[in-house]
Structures are given as C-alpha cells and as structure tokens.
Amino acid sequence: MKLPIVAYGDPVLKKVCSPIEKDYPNLNELIANMWETMYNASGVGLAAPQVGLPIRLFVVDTGEGDDEPRYKKVFINAQILEETGEPWGFTEGCLSIPEIREEVFRKPNVLISYYDENWEQHKEEVSGFAARVIQHEYDHIEGKLFTEKINMLRKQLIKGKLDKITKGEVHPDYKMKFPRQNKKR
Template identity: 40%
Template sequence: MILPIRLWPDPVLTKPSSTIEVFDDELRSFAENMAETMYSANGLGLAAPQVGELRRLIVVDVDPIDQENPHGLITLINPRVSSAKGQIIWEEGCLSFPGVAEKVKRPNQVVVEYQTVEGERRELRAEGILSVCVQHEIDHLNGVNFIDRLSRLKRTLTLREFYKLHPEQAKIAKK
C-alpha cells in the first residue's frame, strides 16, 4: 500500500520519533508499505515520520545510483550511529521537499546499530551515498531535516525555492 508522503512544513517532520518495542505483523506490514512508498516515489530512503508515523523505522535502497556495490532494500528499526569518521559533501534531496536539493556535509563512514523487523540486532557499516542516505533518514527520526544542516542563508534560499514550486505549502507555512 502506498502511503501519502507529508511535505514540509507538516509539523510531524519536526517531532522526535519513539523507540519501537513490538515486532509484530503490523510492524512488518508497515515496513513493506514504507518500502513500496519509497520505490513508487523514486526515493533512495524514507523515514516513518514522512508518512506521519512517529516511530523509529527507516527504509533505504541506494542501488539505483550505486550499482557497483549493491545492498538492496535495508529496513532499519531503532537505528543509531555508533561511530562516524571522514567527510563527504553530497547534494541531498528529500521526498518531503520535492524539487529542491542542496549540498550537505556529513561523515563519510558510519557504523549503525539497528534492529531488523524481527527484532534481531544488527550492525551496518556504510560509506559514501549509503552512509549519507542512512544519516539523512536517521535525522528524520529526531525531527531534523536536511535544511537544518545548511547555513542560515542556504536554508532560507532553499525554502524560498521550495515554496515557489509548492505555493500550497507556502500558504500552510504562513498560517
């Protein structure tokens, strides 16, 4: 089932998500819907708050732009960056900000501890685009959006561009 994606400035995008404690069929079906929604929107990642659910679940699949090093779909529950090093600058976009993209600086290599949909503990070692994508999605679980990683000026300019493309979202922002 494809879920509607919340666009900025939906307030759900700035709220922190809760830890997932129950690993049941409902969670598995939600994770499947998240993946289906991500693929149908041609995204590389999606976080639960982007479909209005404040729980710590993200899906990522960067294979469309990283075919040399295929990982396929990864579903991460309660993900946490346990170590980070290096630096990468990548032009990031976001399904909650369609039409805009901006360069963001992040650690290039991360180790992420997470749980599978079955509740098993795992570790993901990611670098490059996969690392960027996982960090971007984990930010969503903390109510942080990629525009928050920009300088004040860049943030203002990026939002101005976004509102120009989506006047209906600008109206919501003004309320």
C-alpha cells in the same frame, strides 16, 4: 499500499521519534507499504515520520550503483554510535521537500546499531553513499531535515520555495499530504 508522503512544514517531521516494540501493530504491513511508497516516489530511503508516524523506523535501498553495491535494509530503533571521516559534500534531496536539492556535508562512515524486520539486532559499519542515506534517514527519526544542514545564505534563498511546499504549491509525481492544505495531492 502507497502512503501519502508528509510535506515540509508538518510538525511530525520535527519530532524526535519514539522506539517501537516487537508487537507494534501491523509492522510488517507498514514496512511493505513504506517500500512501495519509496519506490513509487523514486526514493532511496524513507523514514516513518515521512508517512506521518513518529516512530524509529526507516528503510534504505541505494539501488545498483556504478561504484558501490546495492544496499537494502530495514532499520528499527536505530542508533548511530559514531560518524567518522572527512566530511564530503553531495547534493541531497528529500521526498518530503520536493523540487529542492542542496549540497550537504556528511561524514563518509557510520557505526549504527539497529533491529531488522525480523527483530535481529545488528551493529554495522557502513560507508560511502549508503552511509549518507542512512544519516539522512536517521536525521528524520531525530526530527531533523537536510535543509538544517545547509549554509544560512542558501536557507534564505530557498525560504520561498519551502513556504510553497507547505501550501501544496508543488506538483511531485507521488501522493503527498501538505500541512497547510486539507487535501492530499
């Protein structure tokens, strides 16, 4: 089932999310719905707060790339242990912040600990584009958005666009829930 994606301005996007237990209600169904929602919106990652749930869960699927192999995983109760390397800029977007893309600098390597959908624990080093997507989604479960990582001038220039998003004055091709609007679009 495709879930509505929560738009910029909703308080759930600013919450540090809580860990979950193995018996979290309907977890497998939630994960399946998150995959379907992400693919429907043409995303490469989706975090639980983006579907209104303040829990430490996100999914990543980088797809097939020219330079890097596909990276597809479920992350439960993830903790980034280390970020290393020289930060590199890349234009990022976010399903919760449609129609805005900005250059964000992130380190190219992460060491992350997490549980997968089968509750097997992993500690893994990830680099390149997959590491960037992981960091972006991890920021979501820490209550941070990519717009907080851009320079002050750019923030000022997109302020009006962000306000329009909170009011629902954007038209993405996927279902969204806007904080200053009572209906889903």
